[in-house]
Amino acid sequence: MSYQDDPSCYVGSFPKDFSYGPFEQNGDGDNTSLQEDHKPRILLMGLRRSGKSSIQKVVFHKMSPNETLFLESTNKIVKDDINNSSFVQFQIWDFPGQIDFFDATFDSDTIFGGCGALVFVIDAQDDYQDALDKLQLTVTKAYRVNSNIKFEVFIHKVDGLNDDYKMESQRDIHHRATEDLAEAGLEHVHLSFHLTSIYDHSIFEAFSKVVQKLIPQLPTLENLLNILISNSGIEKAFLFDVVSKIYIATDSSPVDMQSYELCCDMIDVVIDISCIYGMVDETEVNTFNSQSSSLIKLNNGTVLYLREVNKFLALVCILREENFQKQGVIDYNFLCFRDAITQVFELRNKCQNAITSRGTSGTPEPIPNGAADSTESASDRSQTHLP
Numbered sequence: 224m225s226y227q228d229d230p231s232c233y234v235g236s237f238p239k240d241f242s243y244g245p246f247e248q249n250g251d252g253d254n255t256s257l258q259e260d261h262k263p264r265i266l267l268m269g270l271r272r273s274g275k276s277s278i279q280k281v282v283f284h285k286m287s288p289n290e291t292l293f294l295e296s297t298n299k300i301v302k303d304d305i306n307n308s309s310f311v312q313f314q315i316w317d318f319p320g321q322i323d324f325f326d327a328t329f330d331s332d333t334i335f336g337g338c339g340a341l342v343f344v345i346d347a348q349d350d351y352q353d354a355l356d357k358l359q360l361t362v363t364k365a366y367r368v369n370s371n372i373k374f375e376v377f378i379h380k381v382d383g384l385n386d387d388y389k390m391e392s393q394r395d396i397h398h399r400a401t402e403d404l405a406e407a408g409l410e411h412v413h414l415s416f417h418l419t420s421i422y423d424h425s426i427f428e429a430f431s432k433v434v435q436k437l438i439p440q441l442p443t444l445e446n447l448l449n450i451l452i453s454n455s456g457i458e459k460a461f462l463f464d465v466v467s468k469i470y471i472a473t474d475s476s477p478v479d480m481q482s483y484e485l486c487c488d489m490i491d492v493v494i495d496i497s498c499i500y501g502m503v504d505e506t507e508v509n510t511f512n513s514q515s516s517s518l519i520k521l522n523n524g525t526v527l528y529l530r531e532v533n534k535f536l537a538l539v540c541i542l543r544e545e546n547f548q549k550q551g552v553i554d555y556n557f558l559c560f561r562d563a564i565t566q567v568f569e570l571r572n573k574c575q576n577a578i579t580s581r582g583t584s585g586t587p588e589p590i591p592n593g594a595a596d597s598t599e600s601a602s603d604r605s606q607t608h609l610p
């Protein structure tokens with residue numbers, strides 16, 4: 224049984240009937256409440272059948288890739304409130320492939336104005352000249368409305384390509400896309416390229432990098448993780464959003480896909496086991512509390528160690544088995560790390576509430592005293608040292 228098969232399962236205080244925000248089948252961006260307006264927005268665009276809806280369903284709705292074969296074509300803008308992470312609350316707008324920017328009803332100011340990132344999906348298994356033409360048109364239109372948009376190009380469906388062709392496609396698409404933008408006088412606009420497929424972890428890793436760019440607290444989170452691993456003998460640490468398996472932060476050491484995949488698999492194992500053994504009885508609400516942890520020892524002397532940070536986030540660490548002898552120190556350092564994360568989260572909420580109340584009452588609310596430097600103090604306070 225897996226979490227995907229039995230949504231009645233849940234892990235710890237992870238919500239039982241977990242779901243994402245309401246789908247709005249209309250394209251009217253004006254009816255979003257103020258509360259939602261400040262949420263970062265990710266737009267999923269690209270030609271028909273490029274894979275936009277599949278990506279959204281597989282990453283944020285736990286759909287298995289094979290089920291996407293039966294997805295119906297998107298004919299209206301589908302907005303999806305992603306509230307699954309305490310840090311990143313954002314909206315994903317899935318656009319129909321045939322969207323016409325020059326249609327009078329296309330409100331580019333509303334759509335691109337509040338956009339944090341624009342993900343353009345290109346089907347690498349198909350001839351992508353039309354996709355490149357649409358990409359240039361999309362970036363030109365969006366950049367003119369909002370120059371702060373992060374432009375991400377997913378070279379998608381690469382599962383059907385051999386490694387040589389994958390690299391050749393990425394090189395060709397990168398070259399032609401940047402050349403097209405230069406011709407349009409937008410040579411300064413940066414595009415990020417990712418090779419993705421819903422049939423492996425690449426789509427999760429790519430979306431992790433997109434979401435991280437929407438988290439203003441990212442440097443603080445990375446600093447906290449660096450302090451934790453350097454004082455605990457940990458080789459690599461990921462701060463995971465458990466439900467989507469997106470890592471919202473990692474330490475500064477390079478990320479290799481194999482480590483990331485190991486940690487994703489560990490989360491699946493922990494969720495499945497918690498669903499089977501974590502509930503004492505049906506009335507049990509939490510299968511997984513803040514004391515819970517999970518330890519997997521691999522036969523190559525590596526240890527995977529998972530600890531819950533809050534009801535959405537979990538820390539997954541990779542370390543040598545000999546370094547795990549000092550588990551007491553690691554657990555103490557983890558508690559300092561978790562306290563610091565909580566402070567960063569509380570600060571984020573205070574700032575966001577101040578923004579929201581300023582928007583409704585019109586009078587600026589004072590930002591809480593010391594709020595400006597709290598994140599630094601949070602990471603300083605987490606300075607822990609091996610006794």
Ligand SMILES: Nc1nc2c(ncn2[C@@H]2O[C@H](COP(=O)(O)OP(=O)(O)OP(=O)(O)O)[C@@H](O)[C@H]2O)c(=O)[nH]1
Nearest residue numbers: 272273274275276277291292296297320380420421
């Ligand atoms: N091989 C492969 N097929 C994929 C991948 N992602 C999506 N697909 C398939 O591509 C087809 C189209 O996927 P959709 O998600 O409906 O594409 P879309 O861009 O939302 O299409 P519209 O709604 O028409 O705009 C489906 O049959 C998916 O199963 C992938 O990574 N690899």
